[in-house]
Amino acid sequence: MSAKDLLNQPDSRIIxxxxxxxxxxxxxxxxxxxxGKLEGVEASVNLPLETAQVTVPAxxxxxxxxxxxxxxxxxxxxxxxxxxxxxxxxxxxSDVEHEGMEHDAGNHMNHGGSASELKPRLILAAILTVPVxxxxxxxxxxxxxxxxxxxALSVPVVTWSAWPFHRAAAINARHLSSTMDTLVSIGVSxxxxxxxWQLFSDxxxxxxxxxxxxxxxxxxxxxxxxxxxLLLGRFLEARAKAKAGDALHALLSLGAKExxxxxxxxxxxxxxxQLVLGDMFVVRPxxxxxxxxxxxxxxxxxxxxxxxxxxxxxxxxxxxxxxxxTINTSGRLxxxxxxxxxxxxxxxxxxxxxQAQSGKAPIARLADRISAVFVPIVLGIxxxxxxxxxxxxxxxxxxxxxxxxVLVIACPCALGLATPTALLTGTGRGAQLxxxxxxPQVLEDTRTVNAIVLDKTGTVTTGKLSVSGxxxxxxxxxxxxxxxxxxxxxxxxxxIAQAIAASAANSGALPAVGSFHSSAGGGxxxxxxxxxxxxxxxxxxxxxxxxxxPENLAVLHSEExxxxxxxWVAVDGQVAGIVSLKDxxxxxxxxxxxxxxxxxxxxxxxxxxxxxxxxxxxxQVGIVPEDVFxxxxxxxxxxAVKKLQAEGLTVAMAGDGVNDAPALAQADxxxxxxxxxxxxxxxxxxxxxxxxxxxxxxxxxxxxxxLGTIKANLFWAFAYNTLGIPVAALGLLNPMIxxxxxxxxxxxxxxxxxxxxxxGRQEG
Numbered sequence: 001m002s003a004k005d006l007l008n009q010p011d012s013r014i015i016x017x018x019x020x021x022x023x024x025x026x027x028x029x030x031x032x033x034x035x036g037k038l039e040g041v042e043a044s045v046n047l048p049l050e051t052a053q054v055t056v057p058a059x060x061x062x063x064x065x066x067x068x069x070x071x072x073x074x075x076x077x078x079x080x081x082x083x084x085x086x087x088x089x090x091x092x093x094s095d096v097e098h099e100g101m102e103h104d105a106g107n108h109m110n111h112g113g114s115a116s117e118l119k120p121r122l123i124l125a126a127i128l129t130v131p132v133x134x135x136x137x138x139x140x141x142x143x144x145x146x147x148x149x150x151x152a153l154s155v156p157v158v159t160w161s162a163w164p165f166h167r168a169a170a171i172n173a174r175h176l177s178s179t180m181d182t183l184v185s186i187g188v189s190x191x192x193x194x195x196x197w198q199l200f201s202d203x204x205x206x207x208x209x210x211x212x213x214x215x216x217x218x219x220x221x222x223x224x225x226x227x228x229x230l231l232l233g234r235f236l237e238a239r240a241k242a243k244a245g246d247a248l249h250a251l252l253s254l255g256a257k258e259x260x261x262x263x264x265x266x267x268x269x270x271x272x273x274q275l276v277l278g279d280m281f282v283v284r285p286x287x288x289x290x291x292x293x294x295x296x297x298x299x300x301x302x303x304x305x306x307x308x309x310x311x312x313x314x315x316x317x318x319x320x321x322x323x324x325x326t327i328n329t330s331g332r333l334x335x336x337x338x339x340x341x342x343x344x345x346x347x348x349x350x351x352x353x354x355q356a357q358s359g360k361a362p363i364a365r366l367a368d369r370i371s372a373v374f375v376p377i378v379l380g381i382x383x384x385x386x387x388x389x390x391x392x393x394x395x396x397x398x399x400x401x402x403x404x405x406v407l408v409i410a411c412p413c414a415l416g417l418a419t420p421t422a423l424l425t426g427t428g429r430g431a432q433l434x435x436x437x438x439x440p441q442v443l444e445d446t447r448t449v450n451a452i453v454l455d456k457t458g459t460v461t462t463g464k465l466s467v468s469g470x471x472x473x474x475x476x477x478x479x480x481x482x483x484x485x486x487x488x489x490x491x492x493x494x495x496i497a498q499a500i501a502a503s504a505a506n507s508g509a510l511p512a513v514g515s516f517h518s519s520a521g522g523g524x525x526x527x528x529x530x531x532x533x534x535x536x537x538x539x540x541x542x543x544x545x546x547x548x549x550p551e552n553l554a555v556l557h558s559e560e561x562x563x564x565x566x567x568w569v570a571v572d573g574q575v576a577g578i579v580s581l582k583d584x585x586x587x588x589x590x591x592x593x594x595x596x597x598x599x600x601x602x603x604x605x606x607x608x609x610x611x612x613x614x615x616x617x618x619x620q621v622g623i624v625p626e627d628v629f630x631x632x633x634x635x636x637x638x639x640a641v642k643k644l645q646a647e648g649l650t651v652a653m654a655g656d657g658v659n660d661a662p663a664l665a666q667a668d669x670x671x672x673x674x675x676x677x678x679x680x681x682x683x684x685x686x687x688x689x690x691x692x693x694x695x696x697x698x699x700x701x702x703x704x705x706x707l708g709t710i711k712a713n714l715f716w717a718f719a720y721n722t723l724g725i726p727v728a729a730l731g732l733l734n735p736m737i738x739x740x741x742x743x744x745x746x747x748x749x750x751x752x753x754x755x756x757x758x759x760g761r762q763e764g
Contacts, residue, residue, distance in 0.1 A: 012040070015062060016079040017052040019045070019069060021168065027074070030177055034072045035065065046420050051079070073171040115235055118164075122231040125161035128153045129224040136221035139210040147199050147206030147218055154220040158192045162227045164234075178375040184230060186379075187407035191223040194400055219401070222734075226408055234746075255325045255346055259290035262334070279337040283328045291324040292339035300331035304690075345689075378410040378725070385729045398731055405728035409741065410721055418713030421753040426706030433760050434689035435699040442685045443710070445669045446703035448650045452596055452671075452696075453629075453641060453663070455655035456607035456614065457495075459673055459693060460593075460621055461583040465496055467503035468564055471555055472577040479507065481577035485569045488526040488533045491516045496567065497524065500535075500579055519543075523567070534570040535579075546570045560612035590621045592693040597622075599700055601652065606640055608632055637663035654688075654696050671696055702759055709756060713749045720745045 022028060028045045031052065035043040040057035054065055062078055069076035132153045135146045143149075159166075162185070169185035172178055195218045199205060205218070259272045262280040272290040275281065280296065283289050289302070301313035304326045313329050316322055322335060324344045341347065382403045389399030427437050437443070454460050470478040486504020489497035491513050504510055513526040513533075523536010525544060534544045538556070541548060548556075548568075552575055559566040564580035593603045604627045607614045614630035629640050637655075641663050644651045653663055656673035664670030671686045673696075686703070688695040724741070727733050 012055055012057045015054050015056055015065065017054060017065070017069065017076045018079060019050050019052055019074050019076045021074040021171065022047055022050055031069060031072055031074065034068055038064065038068060041065070046424075052076075071175075073175045073177070118231060118235045121161040121164070122228070122235050125157045125224070125228040125231055128157050129221075129228045132157075132224045133221045136218065142206075142209040144209060145206055146209070147220075150218065150220040151196060151199055154192060154224045157224045157227050158188055161231060162188055165227075165230070178379065182375055183378060183407045183410060184226075186382075187404045188223045188227055190400070190407075191219040191226070191404050195219045195223070219404070222401075222404065255344075256288035256290040260284075273341065275337050275340050277337055277340060279340075281335055281337065283333045283335055285328055285330055285332065287328055289322050289324055289326050289328060289333075289335065291337050292344050293322055293324075293335040293337045295320050295322060295333055296336050297334035298332050300333050301329045303327040303329050374410075374721075378406065381410075381725060381729065382406040389731070401734075402729060402731040405731075405733050406725060409724040409728045409733065418717045418749050419710050421750050422706055422709040422713055422756065425753045425756040426702060426709065426759075429756050429759050430699070430702050433698065433702070434695060435702060436687040436689065437699075437703060437706075438685050438687070442669065443703050443707040445650075445685065446652075446700050447707055449652045449669050449700070450600060451602040451604060451644060451649040451651050453604045453606050453644065453651060453653040453667065454593075454623075454693070455637075455653070456605055456609065456617060457583060458656045458691070459654050460589045460605065460617060461585050465499040465565065465581040465583050467500060467579060468582040469559075469580045470577060471559065471580065473552065473555070473575050474577075476571070476576040478577070481569050482579060483507065483510065484528050484531070484533045484571060484576070485535045485567070485579050487511045487528045488513050488516070488524050488535055491526060492518050492524050494518075496565065496581060499581055500567065531571050532573070535567055538568065541568050541570055541575075544570070546573055546575065548575065557612075560610050562616075565609055565613055585617060585620055586691075586693060588692050588694040592697050593621050593623065595694070595697040596700070599697065599704075601700070602649070603627065604629065604644065606632055606637060606653075638666045641666045652700070654693070656691070671699065698760060702756075705759060706756060709753055713752055716752075717745065717749060 019031065022031070022045070028047050031045050032043050035041050035052070035054060038060060040055075041060060042055040043052050044054075045052045052069075056062070056065060066076045066078065132150045135141050135143075136150055165181045165184040165188065168181035169178075172182060198218060256272045258269055259275055259279075260267050260282040261270050261275065262268075262282060267282060275291050281290055281293075285300070295316055295318055297318065299315070299317040302316050302322055303313050304323065316333070321338075322333070323346075324339075325346045339345070385406050386399045386403035389395065389402055393399070423443075426443075430437050467482070470482050472478045472481050482500070482504045486501045487510045490501035490505075490510055492498070501510065511529050513528050516524065516526040518524045519536070519540060522543070523534065523540035525532065525534045527533070534541060534546060538548060538553075555578060556566050556568075559578055559580050562580075564582050567579045567581065569576045569579060596603050603623050605614060605618045605621075605623050606629045607617075609630060611628075611630040614628045615625055618625065618628045632640055641651055641653060645668070650668045652669035652671060653667035654671040654673060655664055664672060669685050671688065673688055673691055686696075686699050688699055720741075724733070
């Protein structure tokens, strides 16, 4: 179920849990199955983060969810809810530990212990294992009764150092379940106890020196080396996974710690988290902007790279919006706080990334299903291996060695880490690049998308129209046409109207307008200096009883052929002229569209502008004429997407406006440009925090690369276990080598995922 579906469920809410004690994919499957047995509950568990995102229907309390997890053998506690529906939780806050979002990313990923907890156990195991291994394997280093020394040295290793494995195995056994730790605990205990029994039953077994491996039946070195290798693997895992979460942790720590707030005209330094809506605060050059707001005084250039990934500063002036955590580079600004706390852009980014990391890609379900039955099957194979060796060879040592090796080589660590570590690293790297991936399902969607609809204004072009020329008709003067048009357009909020008004105002103050009327997508009408001025498209003039002559239409056609947006101006029923505007194409649009083609996507231009303007823009950015949808009104964007889907295309759409939101939701993959509106971002699957189309291509590429890494991890994890078990059962593998290989497989999976941290470094 997608995040969008979850949020739209009636009478339900989403809570997040911290879960301690999980060690492998089997643990994940167990928790999800137990929670899934509660009616209407859906859970997605993340192993590296040791978290769960749970959809809870009305009628089930948070305490019931926590008790279910605790009964399963793990320890759960609540985080702050992601989303609240119509149902109010009945949690007892005195019993529940609430934690902020920083804890989501705070490297608490323990997978059986944090690096600091595992380090002393690993050091002790390594120090004691070296002499045990040496005297057991090298005849020249042996001395009389060396077996008793090997026994004494291995006791702390297989007890205290291996305690995390034994403890987890015991907890699961108490609940009639088994996990990876069950295999490790049984394998290590079997090797140690078998060797101890042999030594005590024949105290003189190692009275002689120079004994080869075939001359004694002691496996202390096997138990010690396996524990050491597995602890080393877990220690490296814990450190690597902490790095995987660094990106989100860094993102959440970007915000300003303090703010200079104006109270009764006096500046006062306060913690940034104490700002409230409407507060006026001062941002000096070099300071971070404390929270989202509107500039009320001053002008400056703001470095937004921390949020958007774009390197060039953005100029801001009075009434411009600014984002918290960005840096004021030059002038002094006075900003009014419009969003604080959990509503800021930075907090929303953190929430989206955290939710994405807590989710589960459909491909990961395969690993979960296999892991759920994997451990019991392995235990059965180990027993069968022992029995068959005894039946066909009668050699107890060979039978024992083969069965222990099966237990050790089969541990499904890598399976449990394959998906979440890649997702954790990929989404974290995306956040650093200003790319937010809403959830794991998006990764699958980007793989199948083969067409991308690009809204022209604000996506391919800058979205900032400017007057490029005035053509006066019927004895009117250019200046008069622009002045009258600017006066009536000044009363409208439409971007075209504001561009005309701004250009006209450059020549002096504009006259007042009365009896103002506007038509969405049509034009405006008003009284200026005792004259009725009408400005807008051809249809709007005709609605106002103004007829366009063939000569007038020829001028219009000429302007549109030149790639301009042409606006008619009529005064007292007579055509006065045409104001031409152009929207500059973004510098990176052509190269970005070329990159989208390389990724296998067919770019399609969608715009409300006329055919001529649309085709001119398409030609400049490399879109073929047949892939241009021109003259599309806001409500027609959804129909355009549906039409493409009906043709068999899997459609992505990139847009930034309120009127793009329905089409973004309709598309198979919605991509919101972050310079746009909250409505567009909420409707999208991918969000690009900047306004550069190149980031859209980068977002799709990152999503596909993350999915590719997940698939590679799963392949090698499956291949490792599939090939390793029969080799071990045939007696062709030493238990010590198996332990090292098993630990290495987990480290390699995590290491492969960490390669995503360097994504985009060369690209931009």
